[in-house]
Amino acid sequence: AQSVTQLDSHVSVSEGTPVLLRCNYSSSYSPSLFWYVQHPNKGLQLLLKYTSAATLVKGINGFEAEFKKSETSFHLTKPSAHMSDAAEYFCVVAGGGNKLTFGTGTQLKVEL
């Protein structure tokens, strides 16, 4: 069985400052990990994915995440936040049959 814990339900940053959204995972084998973003009243869009290749994964819109097996973490970062980044972010781990287990989400607020 696998699980995901998103450590912050809400994160607030100023525009132009770095973003850090934290995620820890639990998996009984080498996991596939994803970050999805959901803008208000929209579906989910894939930001980036880790599938046992490079541990530093680059995604769309300047986001990246680093897989750290020793810390069982997959934190999402961006050097400089933009107003358009305000959304809900989900950390996701894939299990057998490509069944996804979602974290409870982190709401990112970007202030001027």
Place this chain on the structure above:
Amino acid sequence: NAGVTQTPKFRILKIGQSMTLQCAQDMNHNYMYWYRQDPGMGLKLIYYSVGAGITDKGEVPNGYNVSRSTTEDFPLRLELAAPSQTSVYFCASSYTSGTVSYEQYFGPGTRLTVT
């Protein structure tokens, strides 16, 4: 490609009514999924299908049924709607080969209210 499409976008049901949420994908993906999303929660898997004619239960299947007669379509049926089924429903699809997990592509969602 249209990707994953869902209809309707919104629906209000009375308790005890039934309805079918439609989902279609044009990416020739073998796997399809239904999720529900409740406020403050992540998505929970209702049912999934690994190919035409094959379906299986997810985490929260009670009160729902599915069928998969073609690769493209994966409808979700609510037989006796209950207020607890008020939620946003997302359909998704992916290509999966062996143990490799590829990303899932999501539809825009159906917002269902049961009163």
